[in-house]
Amino acid sequence: MAFVTVDAPVRVTSSPSGIDARVVGDQPVAARSRGRVVTGHVLLALLAAVSVFPVYWMFATAFRRPEDALSASLIPWSPTLENFKYVWETIPMASMLANTFGMAAVMAVSQLLVAVLAAYAFARWNFFGKQLLFLLFVGSWLVPFQVTMIPNYLLISQMGLLNTVAGVVIPNLCGAFGVLLLRQHMEAFPHELLDASVMDGQSSWATLWKVVLPNMKPALAALGIMLFISAWNEYLWPSLVLRQSDALVQIGIRSFMGAEGNNWGAVMAASGLACLPIFLIYLFLQRYVVDAFVRSGLK
Missing domain, CATH: 3.30.160 (Double Stranded RNA Binding Domain)
Incomplete structure (x- = not known):
């Protein structure tokens, strides 16, 4: 039927x-x-x-007064800057923001550089063990951080880098997420342009920097922003490596939370100040992020 x-x-x-x-x-x-x-x-x-x-x-x-921090009102009546002033006077907020910005920038740039080189190799050439090596990259991305946390901590301890920003940065100089993302963009890159560059006598290194990367600015900017935000928001690993509460802004915010009580006004003020650099970066580079997602669906 x-x-x-x-x-x-x-x-x-x-x-x-x-x-x-x-x-x-x-x-x-x-x-x-x-x-x-x-x-x-x-x-x-x-x-x-x-x-x-x-x-x-x-x-x-x-923006509420300290005594009204737990108020359920949607609008902070009589807004004040007391919490921001208290945070700025209690902890070295400027130096912590600078340290966090430098840490996140180094991690984002190093991961972006490794991602560019690895993704270009995976997309441009066929070599023995290519699929196996790519699966290892994928597998390293799927492994939870808690599995590698203790080995990394022991390695940093043996290198004498505990309680230093370098101990936070070194285990995160490369990552698989950027490789996976850029590989898709580079595989969609027109091979005619690559062949034309080779016919002009350009080496593979020159082709990468003069032909491929200038045409992938939106994807690189989007990936750079995501890597920077991920590094900026990192909390667990810095809290294990660093013992100083004034080293990074994520650790400094924790100082307003204690056994005797939590100063929620100061916590929210410090968190708001910590969010401002991310807001500004995304505000100036948002068009690259949108363009990257639009171009990812085009051939």
Whole structure:
């Protein structure tokens, strides 16, 4: 027995302006499309509000008076800068932000450089053990940090780098995430341009820096931002390596939380100051992020 699906009848009607309009059932197609667009925008607006609300609540609590830190009011009445002043006077916020920025920048640049070289090799050449080596990269990305945490800690201890920023940076100089992302972009890169560069007498190294990378600025910027944010938000590993509470901003925020009580106003103020560099970086480079995701779907 066969089932036959019959679509809703489509008829063409003339509008007052003389333009024909398609009608499915009793509802015009254009009206249905507009309804779907409006519904989609409403859902996106709700999701955006849910995502932004924790950030708003953080700054709202930071601008409240210390005695009103636990207030449930959505709007901080009588906003004050007392919490920010207290944080700035209690901990060396400027030096911690500078140390954290330097740590995140070194980690992001080193991982980006390794990702560029490894992804170019995987996308450009065929060599013995290529698939196995790529699977090892994927496997290293899937291994939880808790598995490698103790071996890395012992290695850093034997190198005498405990309680130093270098001990935080060295185990994170390379990562598999960047290799996986850039490999897809480089495989989609036109091979005609690579062949033309070889015919012009350019070496593989020159082709990478003069042909490939200038045409991959959006992808590199997007990856660089993600690597920088990931390094900036790192907390567990720095808290294990560093014993000084004034070395990085993530460790400094912890000083406002103790057994005798938590100063939530100061915690939110310090967290807000720690978020500002990320906001500024994304504000200036957001067009590269959007362009990278748009180009990733184009051939």
